[in-house]
Amino acid sequence: MAISALPLPTPDDLVSEAAAGLHTLSRHDWAGEPDVVLVSMMESLQGIRATQRALEAQLLAEIDARGLAKERLGWGSTADWYTHLAGVRRGQGKQTVDHATELVSNRPATLESLVSGTVSPEQADVVLNAVDRLPGDDRLRDTVERELLDEATRITATELARQGRDVIEAVDPDRTARTVEAQLAREDRVAHQRRFLTVTDDGAGGITVKGRGSVEDGTILRAALLPLTAPVPQVDPETCQELPDPRDFGVRMWDALVRLAQHALDTDLPPESHGARPRVTVTMSLEALRGELFERGRTDDGFDVSPEVARRMACDAEVVPMVLGTHGEVLDVGRTRRLVTAALGRALVERDRHCAFPGCTRPPVMGHAHHILPWADGGTTCLSNLVLLCGHHHRTIHQTPWEVRIADDGRPEFRPPTRLGLERGWLRHRPRRE
Known part of the structure; x- marks a missing residue:
């Protein structure tokens, strides 16, 4: 009599079974369990967190490689889709996708440490960020990765981040790798490929600007900004004596950047957008603009501004009915x-x-x-x-x-x-x- 083999469970079956088991445990009454069980359970769960992150990285890397989020699901990017699916912050979602690709493609040791549960997801992020700041020397990157993974078995992610710089200096004390790397043209190509600029709301009434680019980009920026950073003496209104500019260099660089952007808008240098030259637009009620009530305005790129700021911007603005x-x-x-x-x-x-x-x-x-x-x-x-x-x-x-x-x-x-x-x-x- 022939015996037919049972079908093997699919990956989706295994994940569903694991989720069901955890769901059942979440309803368990832990008050009666001995201390050793509670501690053992917590240790096991940390390993599950790490393994889950490794599996997630493998899935995300494959989804991104196939372009499923864009081509099949209609999202702008894999990062947009994952951010929405996981309910995380936008920057966190993008980093997770970037790290997933890096883990699968270039950092198998870190991926294996996650699978085995010897490092936490947070520690893996520290390792990847540290390696990303290194030159493109593969041997140097692999050495630093191994050093940090070894340290991760003894310390927290916070302490690991602090020691990251020390480990880098230890494996390259004479900075020879960096010196050689700086002489290669590929450093500029890598820097150009990794260029980015973000302007985000800091949640406290201001903005945060982050960016990275090539040396050539930096040269152009400095050439445009430095002439506008000269200190401007202040005059004491009571004594009429000249006082030094209270702004430090960082503040003067920021003011120069804003001044340069304002000059571009005032002189109609940027290309047209939505049928009109770019303008800083703030939408708010006429009553708030007049100061009759307090109501925040919103710029066309999504930032909230106070009525006072909006009124100041409206001093020299076109009024569009x-x-x-x-x-x-x-x-x-x-x-x-x-x-x-x-x-x-x-x-x-x-x-x-x-x-x-x-x-x-x-x-x-x-x-x-x-x-x-x-x-x-x-x-x-x-x-x-x-x-x-x-x-x-x-x-x-x-x-x-x-x-x-x-x-x-x-x-x-x-x-x-x-x-x-x-x-x-x-x-x-x-x-x-x-």
């Missing part, structure tokens, strides 16, 4: 024509704030005005036939079964493609788990 309805909806901003006018572009930004595609928050400066019913098919250029989309999601709407419409309340909403034979309704916000 915009008629709003009782619910703040834009009713009229100018006449309609085939191309989106500057006024209509402002109204579109005012309504949608950023890319309107569910889950995307790319700012208006990266957006396109999309005709829901194409002009060639009889569609008009009016707010009820337009939606603000970033470049990626503009292509998504044109090239995939995703649909968009303007709902009865004047806001855009989207319908995903049919999935697994199931019809999916119209939505504005994507569920974290689809």
Whole structure:
């Protein structure tokens, strides 16, 4: 009699079984368990956290390599999709995806340490960040990685971060690797490939600027900024004596950067965007601008500003008339024509704030005005036939079964493609788990 083999469990089956086991344990009454069991359980859970991170890295790296988030799910990037799915901060989501690719492609030792549970996810992040700051010498990077992984078995992530610099100096005391690396042209190529600039809200009424670029980029920036950083003597209003500039060099560099950007805006140097030359735009009520009530304004790139700041910015600004309805909806901003006018572009930004595609928050400066019913098919250029989309999601709407419409309340909403034979309704916000 033939005996048929049972089908092997799939990876999804194994994960579901593990999740079910943890769910059952979460309902367990731990009050009656002995001390040794409680401590042992906590130790085991830390190993599970590390192993879970390793598995997540492998999955993320494969999803990113296949382009699933962009090509199949309609997201702007794997980082955008993962940030939404995991419910984490945007910067944290991007770092997780970047680290996943690095773990799978270049740092197998760190990945294996996660699998075995000998390092925590936080310690693995410290190792990856430390290695990323090194030159591209593979042997040097591997040595530092091994040193830090060994240290991680004895200390916390905080202490590991502090010792990272000491380990780097220990494996390269004469800085010979850095000296040789600096002579190679590939250092500039690597720096250029890793260039970036971010301007984010710091949550305390200000902004944080972070960036990195090549030496050539730095030379250009310094050449433009340094002439504007000369100290400006102050005059004591009582004695009329000249006083030294109270600003330190860092403050003068910041002021120079802002002054340079303002000069570019004042002289119409940047390219046009949304049918008009770039301007710093703040949206708020006329009553708040006049000081009759306290209400924060919002810039077109998403920052909140106080009424005082908005009034100061409005001292030298163009006033664009915009008629709003009782619910703040834009009713009229100018006449309609085939191309989106500057006024209509402002109204579109005012309504949608950023890319309107569910889950995307790319700012208006990266957006396109999309005709829901194409002009060639009889569609008009009016707010009820337009939606603000970033470049990626503009292509998504044109090239995939995703649909968009303007709902009865004047806001855009989207319908995903049919999935697994199931019809999916119209939505504005994507569920974290689809």
